[in-house]
Amino acid sequence: MAVPSNLDIAQKASLKPIEDVAGAMGLGSHLLEPYGRNVMKISLDAIEELADRPRAKYVVVSAITPTPLGEGKTTTTVGLGQGLTRIGKPAVVAIRQASMGPALGIKGGAAGGGYSQVLPMEKLNLHLTGDMHAVTAAHNQLAAMVDSHLFHGNQLGLDPDNITWRRVLDVNDRALRNIVIGLGGRADGVTRQTGFDITAASEVMATLALTTGLDDLRSRLGRIVVGYTHDGEPVTAEALRAAGVMTVLLREAIKPNLLQTCENTPALVHCGPFGNIATGNSSVVADLIALHAGEFVVTEAGFGADMGAERFFNIKCRTSGQAPDAGVVVATVRALKAHSGKYRIVAGRPLPPELFDENPDDVATGAANLRKQIDNMRLHGVSPVVAINAFPTDHRSEYRVIEEIAAEMGARCAVSTHFAEGGAGAAELAEAVAEAAAEPSQFRLLYPDEATLPEKIETIATKVYGADGVTYSPQAKASLETYRKAGFGQLPICMAKTHLSLSSDPTLKGAPTGWTLPVREVRASVGAGFVYPICGEMRTMPGLGSDPAAAHIDIDEHGQTVGLF
Amino acid sequence: MAVPSNLDIAQKASLKPIEDVAGAMGLGSHLLEPYGRNVMKISLDAIEELADRPRAKYVVVSAITPTPLGEGKTTTTVGLGQGLTRIGKPAVVAIRQASMGPALGIKGGAAGGGYSQVLPMEKLNLHLTGDMHAVTAAHNQLAAMVDSHLFHGNQLGLDPDNITWRRVLDVNDRALRNIVIGLGGRADGVTRQTGFDITAASEVMATLALTTGLDDLRSRLGRIVVGYTHDGEPVTAEALRAAGVMTVLLREAIKPNLLQTCENTPALVHCGPFGNIATGNSSVVADLIALHAGEFVVTEAGFGADMGAERFFNIKCRTSGQAPDAGVVVATVRALKAHSGKYRIVAGRPLPPELFDENPDDVATGAANLRKQIDNMRLHGVSPVVAINAFPTDHRSEYRVIEEIAAEMGARCAVSTHFAEGGAGAAELAEAVAEAAAEPSQFRLLYPDEATLPEKIETIATKVYGADGVTYSPQAKASLETYRKAGFGQLPICMAKTHLSLSSDPTLKGAPTGWTLPVREVRASVGAGFVYPICGEMRTMPGLGSDPAAAHIDIDEHGQTVGLF
Known part of the structure; x- marks a missing residue:
């Protein structure tokens, strides 16, 4: 059965009044501010107001x-939220903008996508309530104040060649990666080389995602190191x-945005820190609200369990003090075959x-990756559930291989057809997740705050990625020493590594062994609160292809948006 | 009597529910979308829905x-709107973001300011509903597509040295005025020189301000020339x-924002094109709605009557087809003294x-400027009203001089104390404006579409500015010829001239004579729909001072914003 396009499904979905969706979460109207049709912002007062209500089970979806x-x-995160709600366990979905x-x-x-979407999708994908733009504005205001400081005499003695704060824009624009600013006359500023990153890569975005409130945000922003x-x-x-x-500039952006899924499940959409060099997880404050607004919170962690989930555990949960109750590992037949x-x-x-x-053997060969990612959940004491995200081209024999491996590893497993069937298609997965979450939480952080930065890096590399060890460039070593002296040694680590392999080489599939992790460079996001070692080339400003999605987006003769996804 | 700070007055004002403000304008809830507390966006369907209601008197406030x-x-625009409402003529205020x-x-x-403010002022001054950011996004998306086109083979044959489309950001950042982009490797784009303007200076902003609807916007954006x-x-x-x-990207931004004054007068706040190189007037669509939503519309035109009002008449009204009924010339004792x-x-x-x-003689000397600006209203067939914006340091004898000059010129005149007293202080001004607007409109455009570009430029220079003539640089001449050939000759002119003198020399006060206007350069905003000759140095990206307002803005221990204006 062919599934209609995302936009078709979105436009035909029947949305509940968003205040009713909020009401079902226990949020009174004094906590809500509508932002255009079908979107509301939630006041952070909700955290305290809801605190006495029972705590939900906290489920992270990785892959x-x-x-x-x-x-x-x-799609699986949304589908699972819908599935849990359908089996009588009202859930709140929490994802990134x-x-x-x-x-x-x-x-x-x-x-x-399909019947597991958050709506209105046009808003979610464009502007939403302007949080992304507020991050851009706050980030670039700081940049302007840096360059203005240089221009007006540089009282603080900033080394113009050692300014690490770049500028940001939410656009794919490769020509802005490396630029020279301050050309022209004396009145046009101090000439120096810098560049733009995409807004998602802004430390302000990571800071907003990790903050626990307005005062905390104020302190974190103050700690940002610009150079x-x-x-x-x-x-x-x-x-x-x-x-x-x-x-x-961020006082509206700190409030989570409430939308709903196409089955009216509440969906908090808040913050979108880059998965490459930041946490790739939605906001702490959204989760803190959601955790007392339903029976389950289903949140997504970007990339595979070695990346997003590891950061979810060791950075996001370390910051929020919240312990997850289950960890979903999304697997597809095609990806497991590719891991062969x-x-x-x-x-x-x-x-x-x-x-x-039909090729169950290739699935079995590629399943080494699945095994390792299940282990990565266990490593943190979290009950793993394998979610097989079904595609129409899959074969039953291929599912069987995955199910057997999961069983062998003691992990629950379910095939989920949420894309084609919505929450009903995720009911079996929801049951498995509910069972896993019912077990007492054994959650543990991978390393203590007090471990040294190299110890933390080596723990992640060897235990989570399966590396034999870590090598550092001279520059990386020097930075680690600088950060230790500056008092940043207690921060957790956010590894900037390819997401296309457990190793640092994107071409190595499965679960590579016999390799070492090369750390080329180390940077610190002191405001957000992590140190990030860079292993390989990390793009922080994408480019446009020759036929970008943008070229196909337009309005039709009735003024309706067309060509959007 | 000392007037409390703007923020104090704003925080103590009693706001009406914004849906009630909208209701008083005849706007049903189906036309409204709330955007946070006390702000709504108005659907453009309102233009058609309200069309059968009586047309308001249309008043432009210049200086x-x-x-x-x-x-x-x-402040006078807001105060006059409040004053008219108080004397029983419900008014709508329309200003820029x-x-x-x-x-x-x-x-x-x-x-x-004072008791003539639009609220919530924190929102108006920061982000509002994100329209400014949407303009930034649309502008920079085009810029990214320009550079991506160069990168992917440049099929259209763009001359990289003749790309006129820059990038924009809503920040004061002098270091971005002149930059080189596309440095780095081959994958990082094509190297060329360019720069950033402030978002208000974006042609997209001017286009949004002049458009009459979504389809028209689509066509105008398509006509934008990037190089x-x-x-x-x-x-x-x-x-x-x-x-x-x-x-x-602009489909929400095209909808006007409804706020209210501190006396609950409806205030449409929409678009903010730069006064230096663009129209400096708020949006056409906001006025089209307001013109059937009350008895008076009071809108502001940036800078003096030679600049903002001239553009209001010859660009904004030409585009909208609407004729103004009265023109206010704001004067202050201090400015007239300075004109001596x-x-x-x-x-x-x-x-x-x-x-x-106390110095009525200096006021009399400086009043040459007032005479000329009154003439500039008359030149367009618009009844002039002089509004003396009162300051506590003024003297009655000084007002008398202004009143005599106005009488001599046949213009109505009133002292207005709206800053200290709100609408009550503007009641006399409101009566004068109501009388002027009751006269049959004699409105006429200064030049026809068919005049050549040089004819249009010379008409404005000699008739409005009082110049003896115009000189052109060779570059300006060449551009005028290029535009003529390209078919842009029918566009109106938006003169980019200093606002600090009727002449092109900001140091010349009063009403200078015996000078010629030097046109250094000519550019075209084809999407917005005007050609702009540049007379003198025009800054399109401001810088920050050594002690900017930003450095004083913060939150206090209760999380309240402090230091904002």
């Missing part, structure tokens, strides 16, 4: 190492007198047709 | 040539396949103390 196409993690740049670049939104003096001393946003205005190493999948090109042939 | 401090045009960059640069918002081929042919946003996505040429007023420095001495 095996994905192909470049993604394996439907958002889409980054507009990529949404207009490679065709595809970030609102889920160093000639003596190597960090210079902060506080020293530049920028943290106050940045906080004020026999198929090449390239984004934007047709899939190799032999990928669709 | 004499201001000092760098401004003479309270927004604040540009956030300057609001965070030089201390001062754009919501009016030229090596043969000098214009390349458009349509050719780059960007106009559709730009329209979709005896005082030097510099923004950010204390005023010369002798400016406050």
Whole structure:
């Protein structure tokens, strides 16, 4: 049975009044501010007001190492939320806001898909309530104050060659990656080299995602390091007198946005930190509200369990103090086949047709990756559930292989057809997740705050990625030493590594062994609260293809939007 | 009597539910979308739905040539709206959205002041409903598509040295005025020189302000010229396949925002095109709604009557087909004294103390400027009303001089104390405006569409500015010829001239004679629909001072915003 297009399903879905969706979460109207039709912002007062209500079970949805196409993690998150609600366990879904740049670049939104979407998807994918733009504004206000400081005499003694704060825009624009600013005359600023990242990669975004409230946000923003003096001393946003205005610019953006799924399940959509160099997880404050607004919270962690889930556990949960009750590992037949190493999948090109042939053996070969990602949940004491995200081209024999491996590993497993069937298709998965979450939580962080930065890096590399060890460039070593001296040693680690392999080499499939993790460079997001070692080339500003999604988006003769995903 | 601070008045004002404000305008709830507390967007369907209701009187508020401090045009606009409502003539105020960059640069918002403010002023001055950010996004999406086109083979044959489309951000950041992009490797785009303007200076903003609806916006955006081929042919946003996505990015931003004054008068706040190089007027669509939603519409035109009002008449009214019924010329004692040429007023420095001495003679000397600006209203067949914006340091004898000059010119005149007293203080002004507007409209455009571009420029220069003639640089001449050939000759003119003098020399006060207007350069905003000759240095990206407003904005221990204006 063919599933209609996302936009078709979205436009035909019957939405509940959003205040009713909020009401079902126990949110009174004094906590709500409507933002256009079918979207509301929720006051952070809700955290305290709901605190006495029972705590929900907290479920994180991650995945095996994905192909470049993604394996439907958002769709599964939404579908599972709908499925839990259907089996009588009202759930709240918590996901990231889409980054507009990529949404207009490679065709595809970030609102889920098929009958497991968050609506209104046009809003979710474009602007929403302007949070992304507020992050851009706060980030660039700080940048303007940095360059203005240089221009007006540089009292703080910033080394112009050691300014780490770049600028951001929510657009795919490769020409802005490396730029020279301050050209022209003396009145046009100080000339120096810098660049733009995409807004999702802004430390302000990561900070907003990890903060627990407005005061905390104010303090974190003040701690942001924009660069160093000639003596190597960090210079902060506080020293530049920028943290106050940045906080004020973010005072609406800190409030989570309430939308709903196409089955009217509440969906909090809030923050979208980049998965490459930041946490790739939606906001702490959204989860803190959701955790007392239903029986289950289903949230997504970007990329595979080695990346998003590891950061969810060791950064997001460390910050929020919340312990997850179950961890879903989304797997697809096609991705497991690809992990056999026999198929090449390239984004934007047709899939190799032999990928669709019935071939349980290739699934079994590729399942090494699944095993490792299940282990990665266990490593943190979290009950794993394998969610097989069903595609029409799958074969029953292939599912059987996955089910057997899960059983062998002691993990629950279910096939989920939420894309084609919505929550009804995710009912079996929902039951499995509910069982797993009913077990007493054994959650544990992978490393203590007190471990040294290299110890933390090596723990993640060897235990989560399966590396033999870690090597550091001289530059990386020097940075680690700088950060230790500056007092950043207690921060957790956010590894910037390819998401296309458990290793740092995107071409290595399955569960690679016999390799070491090369750390090329180390940076610190002191405001957000993590240190990020960079292993390999990390793009922080995407480019547009020759035929981008943007070129197909338009209005029709009735003024309706067309061509959107 | 000392007037409390703007923020104090704003925080103590008693706001009506915004849906009641809308209801008083005849707007049903199906036309409204709330955007946070006390702000709504109005669907453009309102234009058609209200069309059968009686048409309001249309009043434009302009000024004499201001000092760098401004003479309270927004405050007078708001006060007059309140005053008219108080004398039994329900009015709607229509003003521009604040540009956030300057609001965070030089201390001062754009919501009016004292007891004549539009509220919530924190929202008006920061983000509002995100329209400014949507303009930024649409503008920069086009820029990304321009550079992506160069990168992917440049099929349209764009001359990289003749790309006129820059990028924009709503921030004061001088270091972005002149930049080189596309540095790095081959994958990082094509290297070329360009820069950022402030978002208010975006042609997209001017286009949004002048459009009459979504389809019209789509067509205008398609006509935007981003640069030229090596043969000098214009390349458009349509050719780059960007106009559709730009329209979709602006589909919320095209809807006017409804707020209210501190006396609950409806206030439409929509678009903020730069006064320097664009129209400096709020949106056509807001006025089209307001014109059938009350007995009076009071809208503001940026800068003096030679600048904002001239553009209001010859660009905005030409586009909308609407004729104004009265034109207010705001005058202050201090500005008229400054026009005597005896005082030097510099923004950010204390005023010369002798400016406050009783001195009707200096007012009389400076009044040459007032005479000319009254004439500029008459030139367009519009009944002029002089509004003396009262300051506590003024003297009655000084008012008398102004009143005599107005009487001599046959213009109505009133002293207005709206800043200190709100609408009650503007009642006399409101009566004068109501009388002027009751006269049959004699409105006429200054030049026909068919006049050549040089004829239009010369008409404005000689008739409105009082110049003896116009000189053109060779570059300006060449551009005029290019535009004629490209078919842009029928467009109106938006003169980019200093607002601090009737002449092109900001140091010449009063009503200078015996000078010629030098046109250095000519550019075309084909999407917005005007050609703009540049006379003198025009800054399109401000910078921050050493102690910017931003450095004083923060949250207090209760989470309240402090330091905002």
